[in-house]
Structures are given as C-alpha cells and as structure tokens.
Amino acid sequence: MVIKECKKSDHFILSINALLRRLPQSHPKRGLIEGDLAKRKxxxxxxxxxxxxLKDLPGFILLKDIRHSNGTGDFYQIDVLLMCSNFLLILEIKNISGTI
Structure with missing residues (x-):
C-alpha cells in the first residue's frame, strides 16, 4: 500500500524543454542543459x-520521496521507504546508462 506518493518533477522537465525551445542552437550552455534534461528524464x-x-507488493507500506532533517539543519532525501512489521528498507533509485 502506498501511503505517500512521489511528487513528479514533470514541471521542471517541462520548464527545461521550454528553455531549450527558446535557446539558440549555438548557445554555449545548451549541451549542459540538454545533458541535465536527459539525466532527469x-x-x-x-x-x-x-x-x-512495488505497486502491488502485499503486506508492505511504501513512502516515496521523503525529505527529512537530521536535526542540525541538514536534510536528506529517501526515494522509497519500504516498511513491514519486521524491517525497513531504504531504496535509492538510480537509472544510469553506459559504463560505470
């Protein structure tokens, strides 16, 4: 059961797409912006x-996109927290192509 859904960053991706439509092909930062867009997608x-x-996983509670303070003013983010009566599992999701 999903308790807290993830806030999709669609608005940011839409903003970057809008920027790229208006940015000249010759702009020196265009490649950097296109690379950032590809990573976000x-x-x-x-x-x-x-x-x-994870959507139909029985007996588990899912919390997605959690942002929490460590008490000293610093924050951390958890992509997915999977909870059951016996344990908690933190999932940090990466989607990387190519050689690592």
Missing part, C-alpha cells in the same frame, strides 16, 4: 520502473 523513468514492481 532517465531518473523519472527509473523511478517509474521500480514503481511498477
């Missing part, structure tokens, strides 16, 4: 792929 696809396998 890959991240969303990775989270959607994991969601497919």
């Amino acid at each position: 890959a991240g969303v696809r990775g989270e959607e792929a994991v969601d497919y396998f």
Whole structure:
C-alpha cells in the first residue's frame, strides 16, 4: 500500500524543454542543459520502473520521496521507504546508462 506518493518533477522537465525551445542552437550552455534534461528524464523513468514492481507488493507500506532533517539543519532525501512489521528498507533509485 502506498501511503505517500512521489511528487513528479514533470514541471521542471517541462520548464527545461521550454528553455531549450527558446535557446539558440549555438548557445554555449545548451549541451549542459540538454545533458541535465536527459539525466532527469532517465531518473523519472527509473523511478517509474521500480514503481511498477512495488505497486502491488502485499503486506508492505511504501513512502516515496521523503525529505527529512537530521536535526542540525541538514536534510536528506529517501526515494522509497519500504516498511513491514519486521524491517525497513531504504531504496535509492538510480537509472544510469553506459559504463560505470
């Protein structure tokens, strides 16, 4: 059962696409922006792929996209927290292509 859904970053991806439509092909930062867009799209696809396998998992509670403070002013983020009566499992989702 999913208790907290993930906030999709679609609005940010839409904003980057809008920027690229207006940015000249010759702009020196265009390649950097296109690379960032590709990484963000890959991240969303990775989270959607994991969601497919977790959506009907019986006996577990899922919390997605948790942002929490450590008490000293610093924050951390958890992609998925999978909970059951025996354990907690933190999932950090990465979707990387190529050689690591």
